[in-house]
Amino acid sequence: MPAAVPPARTGQVTQPLAREQFRARYLARFYDPAFNEAKAEIDKLEAIAWQAYSEGRKSPITAKAGPGFKDPDYDLSVEWRAAHDRIEAAQKRQQDPATMSRVLIINASPRNDYTCPGEMSKSYRLMGLIEQTLQLQGMHVDKLDLSRLTSDPDLHIYPCKGCVSTAMPLCHWPCSCYPNHSLGQVNDIMNDVYERFAACHGVVFVTPTHWFQVASPLKLLMDRLVCADGGNPDPSSTHGKKNAEAKAIELDGWDYPKHLAGRAYGVLVHGDVAGIEGSRRALTDWLDWMGLVESGSMARLDRYIGYYEPYATSHDTLDKDTAIQEEARNLARAVAIAVKRTRAGEQRADASLQPPRPK
Numbered sequence: 284m285p286a287a288v289p290p291a292r293t294g295q296v297t298q299p300l301a302r303e304q305f306r307a308r309y310l311a312r313f314y315d316p317a318f319n320e321a322k323a324e325i326d327k328l329e330a331i332a333w334q335a336y337s338e339g340r341k342s343p344i345t346a347k348a349g350p351g352f353k354d355p356d357y358d359l360s361v362e363w364r365a366a367h368d369r370i371e372a373a374q375k376r377q378q379d380p381a382t383m384s385r386v387l388i389i390n391a392s393p394r395n396d397y398t399c400p401g402e403m404s405k406s407y408r409l410m411g412l413i414e415q416t417l418q419l420q421g422m423h424v425d426k427l428d429l430s431r432l433t434s435d436p437d438l439h440i441y442p443c444k445g446c447v448s449t450a451m452p453l454c455h456w457p458c459s460c461y462p463n464h465s466l467g468q469v470n471d472i473m474n475d476v477y478e479r480f481a482a483c484h485g486v487v488f489v490t491p492t493h494w495f496q497v498a499s500p501l502k503l504l505m506d507r508l509v510c511a512d513g514g515n516p517d518p519s520s521t522h523g524k525k526n527a528e529a530k531a532i533e534l535d536g537w538d539y540p541k542h543l544a545g546r547a548y549g550v551l552v553h554g555d556v557a558g559i560e561g562s563r564r565a566l567t568d569w570l571d572w573m574g575l576v577e578s579g580s581m582a583r584l585d586r587y588i589g590y591y592e593p594y595a596t597s598h599d600t601l602d603k604d605t606a607i608q609e610e611a612r613n614l615a616r617a618v619a620i621a622v623k624r625t626r627a628g629e630q631r632a633d634a635s636l637q638p639p640r641p642k
Contacts, residue, residue: 287534288527288530288531288534289530290527291449291526291527299336299337300336302333305332305333305336306329306333309329309332309333309467310325310329313325332467335464335465336465336466338465339465340464340465341463341464341465341466342360342361342362342363342462342463342464343464344360344361344362345358345359345360345361346358346359346361346364347359348364348518348519352517352519352520353517353519353520354519354520354522355519357518357519357522357523359518359519360459362462362474363455363457363459363518366457366474366477366478367457367516369474369478370457370477370478370481371481373478373479373481373482374481374482376482377481377482377483377484380626383421383422383423384421384422384423384484384485384619384622384623384626385422385423385424385425385482385483385484385485386417386422386423386424386425386483386484386485386486386487386618386619386622387425387426387427387479387480387482387483387485387486387487388410388413388414388417388424388425388426388427388486388487388489389427389429389486389487389488389489389501389504390404390406390407390410390426390427390428390429390430390489391406391429391488391489391490391491391497391498391500391501391504392404392405392406392407392429392430392489392490392491392498392500393429393430393432393433393498393499393500394406394407394430394433395407395428395430395431395433395434397434398430398433398434402598404430404491405491405553405588405597405598405601406489406490406491406498406553407428407430408598408601409489409551409553409601409607409608409611410426410428410487410489412608412611412612412615413487413489413549413551413611413612413614413615414426414615416611416612416615416616416619417615417618417619420615420616420619421619422485422619422622425479425482425483427476427479429498429500429501429504430500432472432500433500437469437470438470438472439468439470439471439472440471440472440473440476440500440503440504440507441460441461441468441471441473441503441507442503442506442507443458443460443503443506443507443509444460446460446524446529447509447510447513447514449526449529449530450526450529450530450532450533451513451514451515451529451533451537451539452515452520452521452528452529452532452533452537453515453521453524453526453529453530454509454510454513454514454515455510455514455515455516455517455518455521456477456510456511456514456515456516456540456542457473457474457477457510457514458473458474458477458507458510458514459518459523459524461473473504473507476504476507476508477511480508480511480543480546481542481543483546484546484547484622484625484626485546485547485548485549485578485618485619485621485622486546486547486548486549486575487548487549487550487551487582487614487615487618488501488548488549488550488551488566489551489553490551490552490553490562490566491552491553491554492552492553492554492555492557492558492559492562494558495557495558495561495562496558496561496562496565497552497562497565497566505569508543508573510542511541511542511543511573512539512541512542512543512572512573512574513537513539513540513541513641513642514540514542515529515532516540516542520532538641539641539642541573541574543573543574543575544573544574544575545574545575545576545625545630546575546576546625547575547576547577547578547618547621547622547624547625548567548570548575548576548577548578548582548618549578549582549583549584549614549615549617549618550563550566550567550570550582550583550584551584551585551586551611551614552566552584552585552586553585553586553587553588553607554585554587554588555587555588555589555590555591555592555594555597556587556590556591559585559586559587560585562585563583563584563585567583576621576625576631577621577631578614578617578618578620578621579617579620579621581610581613581614581616581617582614582617582618582621584610584611584614586607586610588600588601588604588607589601
Protein backbone atom coordinates (compact mmCIF):
# COMPACT_ATOMS: atom_id res chain seq x y z
CA MET A 284 0.00 0.00 0.00
CA PRO A 285 1.46 3.42 -0.93
CA ALA A 286 2.61 5.39 2.09
CA ALA A 287 0.56 8.38 0.92
CA VAL A 288 -2.76 6.62 1.49
CA PRO A 289 -4.42 8.35 4.47
CA PRO A 290 -5.71 6.08 7.22
CA ALA A 291 -9.43 5.76 7.85
CA ARG A 292 -10.76 8.12 10.52
CA THR A 293 -12.70 6.01 13.03
CA GLY A 294 -14.51 6.39 16.34
CA GLN A 295 -18.15 7.15 15.46
CA VAL A 296 -20.04 3.85 15.83
CA THR A 297 -17.63 1.24 17.15
CA GLN A 298 -19.72 -1.38 18.98
CA PRO A 299 -22.44 -3.78 17.80
CA LEU A 300 -25.85 -3.89 19.44
CA ALA A 301 -26.07 -5.63 22.79
CA ARG A 302 -27.78 -9.03 22.76
CA GLU A 303 -30.99 -7.89 24.43
CA GLN A 304 -31.27 -4.77 22.31
CA PHE A 305 -30.93 -6.86 19.17
CA ARG A 306 -33.59 -9.26 20.43
CA ALA A 307 -36.04 -6.46 21.28
CA ARG A 308 -35.71 -4.97 17.81
CA TYR A 309 -36.03 -8.30 16.06
CA LEU A 310 -39.14 -9.34 18.00
CA ALA A 311 -40.86 -6.00 17.38
CA ARG A 312 -41.93 -7.25 13.95
CA PHE A 313 -43.95 -9.98 15.72
CA TYR A 314 -45.84 -7.60 18.04
CA ASP A 315 -49.26 -8.86 16.88
CA PRO A 316 -50.60 -11.39 19.44
CA ALA A 317 -51.45 -13.70 16.53
CA PHE A 318 -47.73 -14.62 16.46
CA ASN A 319 -47.79 -15.91 20.07
CA GLU A 320 -48.60 -19.47 19.03
CA ALA A 321 -45.34 -19.55 17.05
CA LYS A 322 -43.19 -18.12 19.88
CA ALA A 323 -40.82 -21.10 20.05
CA GLU A 324 -40.19 -21.01 16.31
CA ILE A 325 -39.67 -17.23 16.39
CA ASP A 326 -37.16 -17.59 19.21
CA LYS A 327 -35.19 -20.07 17.10
CA LEU A 328 -35.20 -17.67 14.15
CA GLU A 329 -34.08 -14.83 16.39
CA ALA A 330 -31.15 -16.90 17.64
CA ILE A 331 -30.07 -17.63 14.05
CA ALA A 332 -30.44 -13.94 13.14
CA TRP A 333 -28.31 -12.96 16.15
CA GLN A 334 -25.58 -15.36 15.08
CA ALA A 335 -25.61 -13.92 11.53
CA TYR A 336 -25.43 -10.38 12.96
CA SER A 337 -22.66 -11.10 15.45
CA GLU A 338 -20.60 -12.88 12.77
CA GLY A 339 -21.25 -10.17 10.16
CA ARG A 340 -22.59 -12.53 7.51
CA LYS A 341 -23.52 -9.79 5.05
CA SER A 342 -23.36 -11.99 1.92
CA PRO A 343 -23.70 -15.60 3.09
CA ILE A 344 -23.63 -17.13 -0.41
CA THR A 345 -20.65 -16.36 -2.64
CA ALA A 346 -18.80 -17.72 -5.65
CA LYS A 347 -15.37 -17.02 -7.12
CA ALA A 348 -15.36 -13.87 -9.26
CA GLY A 349 -13.64 -15.67 -12.14
CA PRO A 350 -12.29 -14.24 -15.41
CA GLY A 351 -12.84 -10.56 -16.17
CA PHE A 352 -12.31 -9.41 -12.57
CA LYS A 353 -9.07 -8.06 -11.12
CA ASP A 354 -8.98 -10.82 -8.50
CA PRO A 355 -10.63 -13.90 -10.05
CA ASP A 356 -10.25 -15.75 -6.73
CA TYR A 357 -12.27 -13.19 -4.77
CA ASP A 358 -15.47 -14.56 -3.17
CA LEU A 359 -18.14 -12.43 -4.83
CA SER A 360 -21.75 -12.23 -3.63
CA VAL A 361 -23.92 -14.27 -5.99
CA GLU A 362 -26.69 -11.67 -5.58
CA TRP A 363 -24.37 -8.86 -6.67
CA ARG A 364 -23.08 -10.93 -9.58
CA ALA A 365 -26.64 -11.66 -10.77
CA ALA A 366 -27.50 -7.93 -10.66
CA HIS A 367 -24.26 -7.05 -12.47
CA ASP A 368 -25.01 -9.54 -15.25
CA ARG A 369 -28.59 -8.29 -15.68
CA ILE A 370 -27.40 -4.67 -15.89
CA GLU A 371 -24.76 -5.54 -18.48
CA ALA A 372 -27.37 -7.37 -20.57
CA ALA A 373 -29.75 -4.39 -20.27
CA GLN A 374 -26.98 -2.03 -21.35
CA LYS A 375 -26.28 -4.14 -24.43
CA ARG A 376 -29.99 -4.12 -25.37
CA GLN A 377 -30.07 -0.36 -24.86
CA GLN A 378 -27.16 0.11 -27.26
CA ASP A 379 -28.65 -2.15 -29.94
CA PRO A 380 -30.08 0.17 -32.65
CA ALA A 381 -32.63 -2.51 -33.59
CA THR A 382 -34.41 -2.31 -30.22
CA MET A 383 -37.47 -0.16 -29.58
CA SER A 384 -36.82 3.18 -27.85
CA ARG A 385 -37.56 2.86 -24.16
CA VAL A 386 -38.46 5.59 -21.65
CA LEU A 387 -38.59 5.06 -17.89
CA ILE A 388 -41.14 7.22 -16.02
CA ILE A 389 -40.73 7.57 -12.27
CA ASN A 390 -43.63 8.59 -10.04
CA ALA A 391 -41.99 9.91 -6.87
CA SER A 392 -45.08 10.58 -4.76
CA PRO A 393 -45.47 8.27 -1.73
CA ARG A 394 -49.28 8.47 -1.92
CA ASN A 395 -51.61 5.80 -3.34
CA ASP A 396 -55.04 4.29 -2.66
CA TYR A 397 -53.67 1.55 -0.39
CA THR A 398 -51.82 3.94 1.95
CA CYS A 399 -53.18 6.08 4.78
CA PRO A 400 -54.34 8.92 2.47
CA GLY A 401 -56.60 6.46 0.62
CA GLU A 402 -56.22 8.31 -2.67
CA MET A 403 -54.00 8.30 -5.73
CA SER A 404 -51.48 11.09 -6.20
CA LYS A 405 -51.51 13.88 -8.75
CA SER A 406 -48.01 12.75 -9.76
CA TYR A 407 -49.43 9.36 -10.73
CA ARG A 408 -52.11 11.00 -12.87
CA LEU A 409 -49.53 13.20 -14.61
CA MET A 410 -47.39 10.13 -15.19
CA GLY A 411 -50.36 8.59 -17.01
CA LEU A 412 -50.61 11.57 -19.39
CA ILE A 413 -46.89 11.32 -20.10
CA GLU A 414 -47.14 7.57 -20.66
CA GLN A 415 -49.96 7.93 -23.21
CA THR A 416 -48.11 10.63 -25.13
CA LEU A 417 -44.83 8.69 -25.22
CA GLN A 418 -46.64 5.65 -26.56
CA LEU A 419 -48.14 7.79 -29.32
CA GLN A 420 -44.56 8.85 -30.14
CA GLY A 421 -43.56 5.21 -30.65
CA MET A 422 -41.81 4.74 -27.29
CA HIS A 423 -41.95 1.68 -25.07
CA VAL A 424 -42.81 2.92 -21.57
CA ASP A 425 -41.54 1.44 -18.32
CA LYS A 426 -43.24 2.84 -15.20
CA LEU A 427 -41.63 2.89 -11.75
CA ASP A 428 -44.13 3.80 -9.02
CA LEU A 429 -42.20 4.67 -5.85
CA SER A 430 -45.42 4.81 -3.83
CA ARG A 431 -45.09 1.03 -3.60
CA LEU A 432 -42.42 1.64 -0.96
CA THR A 433 -45.18 2.91 1.35
CA SER A 434 -47.88 0.39 0.49
CA ASP A 435 -46.09 -2.92 -0.19
CA PRO A 436 -44.94 -5.07 2.74
CA ASP A 437 -41.19 -4.96 3.42
CA LEU A 438 -40.19 -3.20 0.19
CA HIS A 439 -37.33 -0.74 0.52
CA ILE A 440 -34.79 1.64 -0.87
CA TYR A 441 -32.23 1.70 1.92
CA PRO A 442 -30.14 4.85 2.51
CA CYS A 443 -26.81 5.35 0.78
CA LYS A 444 -23.99 4.66 3.24
CA GLY A 445 -21.65 7.24 1.72
CA CYS A 446 -18.91 4.85 0.56
CA VAL A 447 -17.96 7.37 -2.14
CA SER A 448 -16.94 9.88 0.54
CA THR A 449 -14.27 7.48 1.75
CA ALA A 450 -13.03 6.77 -1.79
CA MET A 451 -14.85 6.59 -5.12
CA PRO A 452 -13.71 3.01 -5.97
CA LEU A 453 -15.29 1.84 -2.70
CA CYS A 454 -18.67 2.68 -4.27
CA HIS A 455 -19.46 -0.29 -6.50
CA TRP A 456 -21.63 -0.35 -9.64
CA PRO A 457 -24.17 -1.75 -8.92
CA CYS A 458 -24.25 -0.96 -5.21
CA SER A 459 -22.83 -3.79 -3.12
CA CYS A 460 -23.94 -2.39 0.26
CA TYR A 461 -27.28 -4.21 0.01
CA PRO A 462 -28.66 -6.72 0.61
CA ASN A 463 -26.97 -7.06 3.99
CA HIS A 464 -28.35 -10.27 5.45
CA SER A 465 -26.56 -9.88 8.78
CA LEU A 466 -28.50 -6.65 9.40
CA GLY A 467 -31.78 -7.88 7.92
CA GLN A 468 -31.50 -5.23 5.19
CA VAL A 469 -33.20 -7.16 2.41
CA ASN A 470 -35.89 -6.55 -0.23
CA ASP A 471 -34.05 -3.50 -1.52
CA ILE A 472 -35.37 -2.62 -5.00
CA MET A 473 -32.32 -0.77 -6.31
CA ASN A 474 -30.85 -3.67 -8.30
CA ASP A 475 -34.09 -3.70 -10.28
CA VAL A 476 -33.93 0.10 -10.60
CA TYR A 477 -30.34 0.00 -11.89
CA GLU A 478 -31.35 -2.53 -14.53
CA ARG A 479 -34.29 -0.40 -15.64
CA PHE A 480 -32.09 2.70 -15.90
CA ALA A 481 -29.51 0.75 -17.90
CA ALA A 482 -32.23 -0.44 -20.30
CA CYS A 483 -33.81 2.96 -21.00
CA HIS A 484 -32.99 5.59 -23.60
CA GLY A 485 -34.83 8.32 -21.72
CA VAL A 486 -36.16 8.95 -18.22
CA VAL A 487 -38.88 11.23 -16.84
CA PHE A 488 -39.25 12.17 -13.18
CA VAL A 489 -42.62 13.32 -11.81
CA THR A 490 -42.49 14.50 -8.21
CA PRO A 491 -44.44 16.61 -5.74
CA THR A 492 -42.65 19.14 -3.55
CA HIS A 493 -42.41 18.18 0.13
CA TRP A 494 -40.95 20.88 2.37
CA PHE A 495 -39.02 22.63 -0.43
CA GLN A 496 -37.53 19.31 -1.59
CA VAL A 497 -38.39 16.37 -3.82
CA ALA A 498 -40.41 13.62 -2.14
CA SER A 499 -38.40 11.34 0.16
CA PRO A 500 -38.67 8.15 -1.98
CA LEU A 501 -37.04 10.00 -4.87
CA LYS A 502 -34.25 11.39 -2.67
CA LEU A 503 -33.44 7.84 -1.53
CA LEU A 504 -33.30 6.73 -5.17
CA MET A 505 -31.12 9.70 -6.14
CA ASP A 506 -28.59 8.98 -3.39
CA ARG A 507 -28.39 5.31 -4.32
CA LEU A 508 -27.69 6.25 -7.96
CA VAL A 509 -24.35 7.73 -6.91
CA CYS A 510 -22.72 4.46 -7.97
CA ALA A 511 -23.85 5.17 -11.56
CA ASP A 512 -21.68 8.30 -11.55
CA GLY A 513 -18.10 7.17 -11.04
CA GLY A 514 -18.80 3.81 -9.40
CA ASN A 515 -16.42 0.85 -9.49
CA PRO A 516 -17.74 -2.10 -11.55
CA ASP A 517 -15.26 -4.54 -9.96
CA PRO A 518 -15.65 -5.22 -6.19
CA SER A 519 -12.75 -7.67 -6.37
CA SER A 520 -10.40 -4.72 -6.98
CA THR A 521 -11.13 -3.47 -3.45
CA HIS A 522 -11.77 -6.95 -2.00
CA GLY A 523 -15.21 -5.86 -0.93
CA LYS A 524 -15.12 -2.86 1.37
CA LYS A 525 -11.38 -2.53 2.06
CA ASN A 526 -11.20 1.24 2.32
CA ALA A 527 -7.39 1.44 2.23
CA GLU A 528 -7.35 -0.41 -1.09
CA ALA A 529 -10.05 1.87 -2.50
CA LYS A 530 -8.16 4.99 -1.41
CA ALA A 531 -5.00 3.71 -3.09
CA ILE A 532 -6.86 3.08 -6.35
CA GLU A 533 -8.41 6.54 -6.35
CA LEU A 534 -5.11 8.28 -5.54
CA ASP A 535 -3.43 6.31 -8.31
CA GLY A 536 -5.92 7.84 -10.77
CA TRP A 537 -9.64 7.11 -11.17
CA ASP A 538 -11.66 7.93 -14.29
CA TYR A 539 -15.07 8.31 -12.59
CA PRO A 540 -17.07 6.45 -15.28
CA LYS A 541 -20.57 7.79 -15.97
CA HIS A 542 -22.52 4.57 -16.42
CA LEU A 543 -25.84 6.19 -17.45
CA ALA A 544 -24.55 9.07 -19.58
CA GLY A 545 -26.31 9.88 -22.85
CA ARG A 546 -29.88 9.13 -21.81
CA ALA A 547 -32.41 11.91 -22.40
CA TYR A 548 -34.36 13.28 -19.44
CA GLY A 549 -37.44 15.24 -18.50
CA VAL A 550 -38.53 16.62 -15.12
CA LEU A 551 -41.98 17.64 -13.87
CA VAL A 552 -42.11 19.13 -10.37
CA HIS A 553 -45.40 20.33 -8.91
CA GLY A 554 -46.44 21.90 -5.64
CA ASP A 555 -49.09 24.01 -3.94
CA VAL A 556 -47.33 26.85 -2.10
CA ALA A 557 -43.55 27.09 -2.52
CA GLY A 558 -40.36 25.24 -3.36
CA ILE A 559 -40.98 23.96 -6.88
CA GLU A 560 -38.24 26.00 -8.57
CA GLY A 561 -35.53 24.81 -6.18
CA SER A 562 -36.57 21.19 -6.52
CA ARG A 563 -36.60 21.43 -10.31
CA ARG A 564 -33.17 23.05 -10.38
CA ALA A 565 -31.74 20.43 -8.03
CA LEU A 566 -33.07 17.62 -10.21
CA THR A 567 -31.83 19.07 -13.49
CA ASP A 568 -28.42 19.97 -12.02
CA TRP A 569 -28.09 16.39 -10.74
CA LEU A 570 -29.05 14.85 -14.07
CA ASP A 571 -26.71 17.16 -15.99
CA TRP A 572 -23.90 16.16 -13.63
CA MET A 573 -24.66 12.48 -14.28
CA GLY A 574 -24.17 13.05 -18.01
CA LEU A 575 -27.81 12.68 -19.01
CA VAL A 576 -29.05 14.81 -21.90
CA GLU A 577 -31.55 17.61 -21.33
CA SER A 578 -34.51 17.55 -23.70
CA GLY A 579 -35.13 21.29 -23.97
CA SER A 580 -36.97 23.88 -21.90
CA MET A 581 -40.37 22.18 -22.28
CA ALA A 582 -38.99 19.08 -20.57
CA ARG A 583 -37.97 21.04 -17.44
CA LEU A 584 -41.28 21.89 -15.84
CA ASP A 585 -42.26 23.29 -12.43
CA ARG A 586 -45.89 24.23 -11.81
CA TYR A 587 -48.29 24.98 -8.97
CA ILE A 588 -51.55 23.05 -8.89
CA GLY A 589 -54.09 24.95 -6.81
CA TYR A 590 -51.83 27.70 -5.45
CA TYR A 591 -52.81 28.25 -1.80
CA GLU A 592 -56.04 26.33 -2.38
CA PRO A 593 -57.29 23.52 -0.08
CA TYR A 594 -55.57 20.17 -0.42
CA ALA A 595 -58.99 18.51 -0.42
CA THR A 596 -59.86 19.91 -3.86
CA SER A 597 -56.44 19.57 -5.52
CA HIS A 598 -57.52 16.71 -7.80
CA ASP A 599 -60.47 18.80 -8.98
CA THR A 600 -58.06 21.65 -9.67
CA LEU A 601 -55.89 19.34 -11.77
CA ASP A 602 -59.01 18.28 -13.72
CA LYS A 603 -59.64 21.92 -14.62
CA ASP A 604 -56.02 22.84 -15.34
CA THR A 605 -55.87 21.78 -18.97
CA ALA A 606 -52.72 23.87 -19.45
CA ILE A 607 -50.58 21.75 -17.14
CA GLN A 608 -52.04 18.63 -18.73
CA GLU A 609 -50.87 19.81 -22.14
CA GLU A 610 -47.53 20.87 -20.69
CA ALA A 611 -47.07 17.32 -19.40
CA ARG A 612 -47.79 16.01 -22.90
CA ASN A 613 -45.30 18.48 -24.37
CA LEU A 614 -42.71 17.28 -21.88
CA ALA A 615 -43.23 13.75 -23.16
CA ARG A 616 -42.98 14.90 -26.78
CA ALA A 617 -39.74 16.75 -26.04
CA VAL A 618 -38.20 13.68 -24.39
CA ALA A 619 -39.27 11.50 -27.33
CA ILE A 620 -37.58 13.90 -29.75
CA ALA A 621 -34.41 13.92 -27.63
CA VAL A 622 -34.37 10.11 -27.49
CA LYS A 623 -34.63 9.90 -31.27
CA ARG A 624 -31.81 12.40 -31.69
CA THR A 625 -29.46 10.72 -29.23
CA ARG A 626 -30.12 7.32 -30.78
CA ALA A 627 -29.32 8.81 -34.19
CA GLY A 628 -25.90 9.79 -32.86
CA GLU A 629 -26.54 13.45 -32.06
CA GLN A 630 -24.47 14.37 -29.02
CA ARG A 631 -24.68 17.21 -26.53
CA ALA A 632 -22.55 20.21 -27.47
CA ASP A 633 -19.91 19.56 -24.80
CA ALA A 634 -19.72 15.77 -25.23
CA SER A 635 -16.20 15.85 -26.67
CA LEU A 636 -14.76 18.07 -23.93
CA GLN A 637 -12.83 16.51 -21.06
CA PRO A 638 -13.39 18.02 -17.60
CA PRO A 639 -10.12 19.13 -15.99
CA ARG A 640 -11.43 18.14 -12.55
CA PRO A 641 -13.56 14.99 -12.86
CA LYS A 642 -15.41 13.90 -9.73
